[in-house]
Amino acid sequence: MKNETFSKVEHIFSALIRHRTWVVMAVAVLTAVMGYLASHVEVKTVFSDLLPKNHPYVAVNQQFKSTFGGSNMVSIMIEVKEGDIFKPSVLAKVQKITVGLQQVDSVDTYQIISIASKKIKEVRASTEGVESRPIMWPELPKGPAEMAVLKEAVLNNPLIYGPYVSMDLKATLITADFLDGDINYSKAFEQIMSLVKEADGDGVMVRVVGEPVLYGWVNYYLDETIQIFFAAIASLVIILLLITRTWHGTVLPLLAGVISAIWALGAAKLMGFHLDPLVIVVAFLITAQAISNSVQLISRYDDEIAHGASSSAAAAVASAKNLFKPSMLAIVADAGCVLVVALTPIPMLEKISYIGTVWIFSIFISALVMTPVMLSFFSGRGGFVHPLNIRPVLEAILRGCAAVVTTRTRYIVLGLAGITFLVSGWYAFNLKVGDANPGSPILWPDSSYNRDATDINRQFQGSDRMFVVVAGKEKGAMREPEVLQSMANFQRYMEAQPEVGGSISLADILPQVRRVLREGNPMYAELGNDAGENSELTYMFVSGSDPGDMDRYADADAKNGAVTLFFRDHQGETIRTAVARVQDYVAQNPMDKADYLLAGGLVGVLAAVNEVILAGQIEAIALALLVLVVCCTVTYRSTVAGVFFMIPVMLSNTITFSYMAWHGIGMNINTLPVVALGIGLGVDYTFYIVDGIREELHHNPNVERAIVKALSSAGRGVLVTAMTLITSVGLWSFSSLRLQADMGLLIALWLFISAFSALFIMPAIVYVFRPAFIVGSKQRPIERAEEPAVVV
Incomplete structure (x- = not known):
């Protein structure tokens, strides 16, 4: 069967090389077409792609975001170095930013809130009645007397003092919400930062955070990301040239990577997808896989030439024939592991999965076909490009690997691997x-964004928000004492969580109006005794106000309201604790006239993402392992093979996950694709070593000799590839985006573990346990190889 399969593969590649000019032209034309399409792929972040599909939290956010505030909120803090904010120069800057935000693209002008906006009001009672009016709009205070009145009004209003003016009076907060579907992060970021830069200085510090600003920073570093990408590719080429000392060993792997990238990006354009700048590291990893397969073929080609192949074409056919099975197995396993990510119902992950799958399958053409075809053009007897020869170093390392595997030291290696x-x-x-x-894991802890987030959370209740909807069963439910009292109790319950800095709802507004009616006596800061009184208090608060002023608290029919919670961070544990506490309160405090609905705002959306990722992580890893087991079982016709190849995967996964836990890298929407791809990556090198052992056993039944031979031939390709990729991927550690630097380290760790397993652990297991699918058995003996003449 082996000889029959080899014969078919040999004939196919012989035909391809006989018609190599036409093959090259066809691939060149297709690459040119795909290149044109690839040039039109947009590199951007689309927030809706980050939201899980059909999740109840996301549905609540989408339904109520225009009323209670969405997940794209920006918080701007103006802080003075000396004194307090009650100075004309400082308040003028607050007013200028507030007005300037109305001109920012995609901003929701009804959701710009500051002490200089019409939204923040105070309720005053006089002999003429009760009125609600903006605390500092449209004019700034004129003179010390008016400034003193403003300051007193702020201090006496708990809805302003604390939430929008800091307790030490040194800072004030401006918030603005954006329309999720229309926002252009780069444009909004530039406009916001222009306002911030203009206001900063003269004893005033301006801090700004929020998703539009965060993803604006990501886009800001896009040029740097692309530069690092090409620098990594350049370093890879230099290292390959240094190690291989040949042009074909340097240019052809690069050509394979470029063709795969162009075809994948062209396919992305055909599918209507864009490329998120945060996943460019994943793109580099898949490109590296194309390069890796090409390097293996070139390494085998050089061996064929060294052993006296009749021509470069014959050596190219032999290398393609002998490495076809491990190469195809690696491609199919990698593609299958990436494809299962699409089962996680988040559009961004689905798009990454589809693009990545096409990218990996394109390696079949870019590396498995084009590398042997292009090798046939080269002269197998050409000289070296430079005199530096490090091949003896590589051979010494491989001899050391063989010595460890074939002596009793192998038991130490296996024992240490088990521990x-x-x-x-x-x-x-x-x-x-x-x-x-x-802070944000996308940026470094000392980045200006994360420093701003720390400062804002120090002065205010929290820059991250979650709203819990109180959905009434009929109109006017938000005026019922039972509902309002439940909201007040819910707020106190949630504020007991240390990460929750504060909360606000209609239940905070009405007691303040009632207190004003009683000449400011705090004893009367209570909710109304019945729905009618609460209705009157609401009317007094909104009288003379603009449409939408009450939207943050309740809708026009008073049927639905919201409790907005302010968080000092959005760590996974913080969000899970908050969600659990909400669910616990709702279960213990049912209402007849309303229900609590989770959840909107940034924290609500992140809660949905985390829940999907938690389920998706387990599912994706389990299915990726299943894909690997099935591929190996079918290829080698042995269930033992499926279990055997899980060993390096499980080892690389546990080490990488423990590194992530130790280094503070969470499993999130950005790391999951790398984890799934890492399952395939963790075993690719082992495929080549095992196939090298099996191939040698077809010529000689001595297992020890087969392992040594496989390590000296296939092992060299593994070593060259691992050294090259680990070194080049290290350049990502210089990225201004911490996420990319962390992903670079994870990829390097995966590559190292994969190479170490392939060179030490797996050969040692073969030597000790002699699995039948590799070394044969009485029932399935190793088939003796024939040596047919290659005709090209």
Whole structure:
């Protein structure tokens, strides 16, 4: 069967090389077409792609975001270095930013709130009645007397003092919400930062946070990301040239990577997808896979030439024939592992999965076909490009690997591997789903964004928000004492969580109006005794106000309201605790006239993402492992093979997960694709070593000799590829985006573990346990190889 299969593959590649000019022209034309399409792929972040589909929290956010505030809110803090904010120069800056925000693209002008806006009001009682009027609009205070009145009004209003003016009076907050579907992060970021830059200085510090600003920073570093990408590719080429000392060993792997990238990006345009700048590291990893397959073929080609192949064409056919099975197995396994990510119902992950699958399958053409075809053009007897020869170093390393595997030292290696697996597997349970640290994990802790977030959370209740909808069963439910009292109790219950800095709802507004009616006596700061009184208090608050002023608290029919919670961070554990507390309160405090609905705002959306990721992580990893097992079982016609190849995957996964837990890298929407791809990555090198052992056993039944030979031939390709990719991927550690630097480290770790397993652990297991699908058995003996003449 083996000889029959080899014969078919040999004939196919012989035909391709006989017609190599036409093959090259066809691939060139297709690449040119796909290149044109690829040039029109947009690189951007679309917030809706980050939202899970058909999740109840997201449905609540989408339904009520225009009323109670969405997940794209920006918070701007103006803080003075000396004195307080009650100075004309400071308040003028507050007013200028507030007015300027109305001109920012995609901003919801009804959701711009500051002490200089019409939205923040005070309720005053006089002999003429009760009126609600803006606290500082449209004019700034004139003179010390008016400034003193403003200051007193702020201090006496708990809806302003604390939420919008800091307790030490040194800072004030401006918030603005954006329309999710229309926002252009880059444009909004530039406009916001222009306002911030203009206001900053003269004893005033301006801090700004929010998703539009965060993704604006990501887009701001896009040029740097692309530069690092090409620098990594350039370093890869230099290292390959240094190690291989040949042009074909340098240019052809790069050509394979470029063709795969162009075809994948062209396919992305055909599918109507864009490329998110945060996943460019994943793109580099898949490109590296194309390069890796090409390097294996070139390494085998050089061996064929060294062993006296009759021509470069004959050597190219032989290398393609002998490495076809492990190469195809690696491609199919990698593609299957990436494809299962699409089962996680988040559009961004689905798009990454589809693009990645096409990208990996394109390696079949870019590396498995084009590399042997292009090798046939080269002269197999050409000289070296430079005199530096590090091949003896590589051979010494591989001899060391063989010595470890074929002596009793192999038991030490296997023992240490087992201990490492158990320890790392235990520690991996500390891996957190969601963000693992305060601030944004996308940027470094000392970035201006994360420093701004720390400062805003220090002065105010919290920059991250979640609203819980109180959905009434009929109109006017928000005026019922039972409902309002439940909201007040719910707020106190949630504020007991340390990460919740505060909350606000209609239940906070009405007691303040009632107190004003009683000459400011705090004893009367209570809710109305019945729905009628609460209705009157609401009317007094909104009298003379603009449409939409009450939207933050309740809708026009008073049927639905919201409790808005302010969080000091959005770590995964913080969000899970908050959601659990909401669910606990709702279960213990049912209402007849309304229900609580989770959840909107940024924290509500992140809660949905984390829940989907938690389920998706387990599902994706389990299915990726199943894909791997099925591929190996079918290829080698042995269930033992499926279990055998899981060993390096499980080891690389537990070590990587434990590293993520130790280094504070959470499992989130950005890391999940790398994890799924890492399952395939963790075993690719082993495919080549195992197939090298099996191939040698077809010529000689000595297992020890087969392992040594496989390590010296296929092992060289593994070593060259691993050294090249680990070194080049290290350049991502210089990225201004922490996420990319972390992903670079994870990829490097995966590559190292995969190479170490392939060169030490798996050959040692073969030597000790002699699995039948590799070394044969009495029932399935190893078939003797024939040596047919290659005709090209």
